[in-house]
Amino acid sequence: MVSKAQLRANRAYDKRHPEATAYHRARNMAIRFVDPVGKLALAVQSIEPAQRRQDLEELQDRVTAALAALDAEEEQPKK
Secondary structure, three states: OOOHHHHHHHHHHHHHOHHHHHHHHHHHHHHHHHOOOOHHHHHHHOOOHHHHHHHHHHHHHHHHHHHHHHHHHHHOOOO
């Protein structure tokens, strides 16, 4: 069980670091989209397999493009 002090500390961290909190929330949502559990898994079962495949392929394309952009940034000489 989580103590009240730990909850307060977590909320304080979230207030001090909103960008990190937003990043982790988006990351966790993406992971759950790819590997759903619980209620989300039940919702995914109601989606046509072709639609699910198309959504995952679109996500894969976006991830590939983002990785390519990061690689391009790393290859540029720093000033």
